[in-house]
Amino acid sequence: MPESSPRTGRATAARVLESEESAMSPEQSGLHDLYVDLLKDTYSAEKQLSAALPKLAKAAEDDGLADAFRSHLEETKGHLDRLEGLFASLGLAARGKLCEGMKGLIKEGGEAIEDHEKGPVRDAALIAAAQKCEHYELAAYGTMRAFAARLGREEDVGILTATLEEESACDTKLTEIAMRGVNPAAMSERGEG
Numbered sequence: 001m002p003e004s005s006p007r008t009g010r011a012t013a014a015r016v017l018e019s020e021e022s023a024m025s026p027e028q029s030g031l032h033d034l035y036v037d038l039l040k041d042t043y044s045a046e047k048q049l050s051a052a053l054p055k056l057a058k059a060a061e062d063d064g065l066a067d068a069f070r071s072h073l074e075e076t077k078g079h080l081d082r083l084e085g086l087f088a089s090l091g092l093a094a095r096g097k098l099c100e101g102m103k104g105l106i107k108e109g110g111e112a113i114e115d116h117e118k119g120p121v122r123d124a125a126l127i128a129a130a131q132k133c134e135h136y137e138l139a140a141y142g143t144m145r146a147f148a149a150r151l152g153r154e155e156d157v158g159i160l161t162a163t164l165e166e167e168s169a170c171d172t173k174l175t176e177i178a179m180r181g182v183n184p185a186a187m188s189e190r191g192e193g
């Protein structure tokens with residue numbers, strides 16, 4: 001096949017790309033920068049959540065729901081510790097960058113408290129707000145884990161998986177509390193409309 005054929009041309013371009021990739025360490029890649037940005041965003045999200053969870057626990061009427069918020073606060077402190085470990089292993093100070101997404105979700109949680117008296121309807125609204133926060137975290141940790149795997153940071157993958165599993169278990173527990181008692185009780189309360 002002649003050198004100038006399109007097929008050979010593509011193969012040559014792929015080899016050039018490959019050699020450029022291997023000349024660059026993972027730390028020099030754009031993906032590494034994104035990974036660090038996401039760690040900072042998530043660190044801020046977890047900090048904000050750790051300040052909000054005691055308020056959610058206090059606002060809840062259902063004891064199981066209040067307990068779920070309190071036990072997730074303890075887990076959330078562990079998530080912050082894990083993130084601090086990840087920053088340290090990257091040689092970076094643990095520093096968040098204000099997570100506007102979590103700020104908005106927590107504001108919605110505050111509205112659930114303001115808009116409803118203590119009772120099952122407020123509890124259902126608190127669960128809705130908290131599950132949005134958990135899903136935000138699930139997205140963040142899932143993405144960070146994929147980035148860490150691509151960057152060859154196997155230890156980080158294990159650490160991020162541990163947190164991801166706790167976020168997922170919290171989400172499942174909130175669904176169970178809603179289905180078991182809170183939603184049926186809210187259903188029997190008169191609405192405002």
Ligand SMILES: [Fe+2]
Nearest residue numbers: 046076079137
């Ligand atoms: Fe968390």
Ligand SMILES: [Fe+2]
Nearest residue numbers: 134137167170
């Ligand atoms: Fe969480």
